[in-house]
Amino acid sequence: MHINPILSKKILAWYDNNKRKLPWRVGKKSPKKLYYRLLSEFMLQQTQVKTVIPYFNNFTKKFKTLKSLSISSEREVLKTWEGLGYYRRARNLLACSKKLVRDHGSRLPYSLEKIKKLPGIGDYTGNALLGLVYNMPTIAVDGNVKRVFSRILNKEENKINFENLIDKNKKNFFKTNRNADFVEALMEFGALVCKPKDPNCLTCCLKKTCKYFKSKNKIRSSKRKMIRKNYNVFCYINKKKQIALTKENKIGFLKNFYLPTIIEDANSFNNRNWKFLKNYQNPISNLKLNINLYYKFAKRIPQSHNWYSLEKNKEFIPSFTKKIFKQISTLFK
DNA sequence: TGTCCACGTCT
DNA sequence: AAGACGTGGAC
The missing domain is CATH 1.10.340.30 (Hypothetical protein; domain 2)
Structure with a gap:
């Protein structure tokens, strides 16, 4: 040494x-x-x-x-x-x-x-x-x-x-x-x-x-271990280009931040009347999240949720949620 | 477009 | 002590 x-x-x-x-x-x-x-x-x-x-x-x-x-x-x-x-x-x-x-x-x-x-x-x-x-x-x-x-x-x-x-x-x-x-x-x-x-x-x-x-055989640094997870994201939206977000998610990541409803097992959620928008990957730190994005136009939303504009917000919105905004925005084009 | 790599702290 | 925690850039 x-x-x-x-x-x-x-x-x-x-x-x-x-x-x-x-x-x-x-x-x-x-x-x-x-x-x-x-x-x-x-x-x-x-x-x-x-x-x-x-x-x-x-x-x-x-x-x-x-x-x-x-x-x-x-x-x-x-x-x-x-x-x-x-x-x-x-x-x-x-x-x-x-x-x-x-x-x-x-x-x-x-x-x-x-x-x-x-x-x-x-x-x-x-x-x-x-x-x-x-x-x-x-x-x-x-x-x-x-x-x-x-x-x-x-x-x-x-x-x-x-x-x-x-x-x-x-x-x-x-x-x-x-x-x-x-x-x-x-x-x-x-x-x-x-x-x-x-x-x-x-x-x-x-x-x-x-x-x-x-040296000839050059050492490479070790890779980070990725953990794959599958999440279903359910977004209430309305005609005013708003999306319902809640801080009360049962999912661990981004705890206490504004997110739509996120469910690991789609079958545990009554997903009738929800429309499938798309599937995409969203890596977060060492997590590799496979996201299925669903949406539904709604007037009434659960008490835990509030409406937020798809554009600018006073509240802090993590990029995970902003990506969802971006996907949902395509519905209004 | 998707996939991999770059970056410390806390429990 | 393994897993949770985000985003941007290169390819």
Whole structure:
């Protein structure tokens, strides 16, 4: 498990010449630092930089500081998060901001143990924040970093003990004391050079010691396991181009969000008088949903449901539901 | 068009 | 500790 003894110098040199300008990268002493880093790290959980940038800009326009976020409503926050996915992050962020303001004097706790008690902060985000905000000697092990070391060692990701690897290479990784930069540099390097597909091995500053570059049988990272499910979606619609949605679905996913009636077993629902519209696939995280979409024009709808416009809504509507809107809209053309 | 891949936290 | 949780992009 030996690693190039000047890896941190090489990566930092590369970073100095190649880093991107990102809206959350503010000066070391900026009063916005904690808020911007917190927000961006939450958004960057399971979401790529390119996708996050416009959401980050829009979010910071609406919620200017950690304090103003902390006194906002979940409804407002979710509406601003609309379309970014993994909505639990938005709820956790709000809860986290409240806790930081109320219990920690609007400052980040100084240890990983304490920081991980905040909602929505796990190993990755905790280490990232400690490094970025306090320049602590830590490494945030995200998908990029895993891939970089997996390639350098030419060893499968799940066979590497990253805690151990970092501990054994402290002197190498933290000797420059540019710890905040190194946290970002490793991830940036993974995203731009040591990419999942077609890494830039020929121009890479580590090619001399990288075992992946040297080896013939190159290791690939493991795939995500997909779970197939079959769902029947029943939409009440009316002539005003409205669709009935409810928060009371028995289905687990998108809990507490606006959805039409969703039934796993179509036979358990009285589906007479419903018209079949179409079948389509809607992958959600690790689920592979096979959707059968039914509709019915109705005046009366169950009490649990309310009418929503197929166009714009004040409420937060997940993309799963928006896809249904799109299908139903074809009926009015 | 459908299918696969990219991205951490919580229980 | 396996499964739940979203969306966008490439092909």
